[in-house]
Amino acid sequence: MKTLEDLRAIKEKAKKEMAAREKTAKYRISVAMGTCGIAAGARTVMSAMLDEISKRNVENAMISQTGCLGYCDQEPMVQVTGPDNNTITYGKVTAEIARRIVSEHVLGDAVVSSYVFKQG
Amino acid sequence: MRELSLNILDIITNSVEAEATRVILVIEEWQTRNLLRVRIRDNGRGMSDDLMSRVLDPFVTTRTTRSVGMGLSLFRQIALSTDGDLVLQSALGVGTTVTVDLRLNHLNRPPLGRISDTVVNLAIGALDVHFYYIHHTESGRMIFDSFRLFGYMEETGCGLYQTIVPMKEKIQRQLKAIHSSAL
Numbered sequence A: 001m002k003t004l005e006d007l008r009a010i011k012e013k014a015k016k017e018m019a020a021r022e023k024t025a026k027y028r029i030s031v032a033m034g035t036c037g038i039a040a041g042a043r044t045v046m047s048a049m050l051d052e053i054s055k056r057n058v059e060n061a062m063i064s065q066t067g068c069l070g071y072c073d074q075e076p077m078v079q080v081t082g083p084d085n086n087t088i089t090y091g092k093v094t095a096e097i098a099r100r101i102v103s104e105h106v107l108g109d110a111v112v113s114s115y116v117f118k119q120g
Numbered sequence B: 001m002r003e004l005s006l007n008i009l010d011i012i013t014n015s016v017e018a019e020a021t022r023v024i025l026v027i028e029e030w031q032t033r034n035l036l037r038v039r040i041r042d043n044g045r046g047m048s049d050d051l052m053s054r055v056l057d058p059f060v061t062t063r064t065t066r067s068v069g070m071g072l073s074l075f076r077q078i079a080l081s082t083d084g085d086l087v088l089q090s091a092l093g094v095g096t097t098v099t100v101d102l103r104l105n106h107l108n109r110p111p112l113g114r115i116s117d118t119v120v121n122l123a124i125g126a127l128d129v130h131f132y133y134i135h136h137t138e139s140g141r142m143i144f145d146s147f148r149l150f151g152y153m154e155e156t157g158c159g160l161y162q163t164i165v166p167m168k169e170k171i172q173r174q175l176k177a178i179h180s181s182a183l
Helices: A004-024 A035-038 A043-057 A097-106 B004-017 B049-054 B071-081 B117-126 B148-155 B159-175
Strands: A028-030 A061-066 A078-081 A087-090 A114-120 B022-030 B036-044 B085-091 B094-101 B130-137 B140-145
Touching: A028 A043, A028 A097, A028 B022, A035 A043, A035 B004, A043 A061, A043 B159, A078 A097, A078 B085, A078 B140, A087 A097, B004 B022, B004 B036, B004 B071, B004 B094, B004 B117, B022 B085, B022 B117, B071 B094, B094 B130, B094 B140, B117 B130, B117 B148, B117 B159, B130 B159, B140 B159, B148 B159
Parallel strands: A028 A061, B022 B130
Antiparallel strands: A028 A078, A078 A087, A087 A114, B022 B036, B036 B094, B085 B094, B130 B140
């Protein structure tokens, strides 16, 4: 059985690996988790994205959560920032669209244009 | 919101935004006392007395993206509808504790829902925060410590995102073990 100190050391190591991954990640994905987003289904969207990233063994992306983006009627919202720092904001994302964002945008470099709410 | 685990996610997201590095979620479920108690304690920046006196008003928020802050007031409304209540304790620079009491067998009480999704998604989405989740019932107790994700990574050699499904399943199994009846 590992002690808390062991786990803390492992966490620091994992954090360093994640920081290295963040530097090399081609895409950074943020799921908006304000009250409005959560009520509209953001947790399901986050779960679907994490599941797809895990299943497809995606190595070039980081996923995190963020607060309300100020467009509550468009929730759930997902932002994908690419290597050029250009951010695509998707609106009214479902679990199915979330999986498409991973497979088409993150892995295929093709924006899922029908669900884009905002660019730049 | 359809599940209490979504209200919990919402409140803990506030803790993360308040720069907490440690969040403790305790759920107590006592059939004999007809009580479901949810307590969220963080070591974030805390609130002033003035803000605390206004924060349950849905038209008060510290955010700049919108003029309403629904999370706490929404959770309080749910608690009140089950003859329960929400109590806030906070101190600037120390942290905040939110305690929500609900009548366990009240018709208006929403189900707890997928708490494993809430906890694991938070642990992955906010890596800098150390999450503890403790769940008590009359049949026993379970503890999830987000550091376990890292222990699992070390033991299996898998990546962070590969820990998600096994961790969620583990929480669900542990919850099942301490429940004689589903929430």
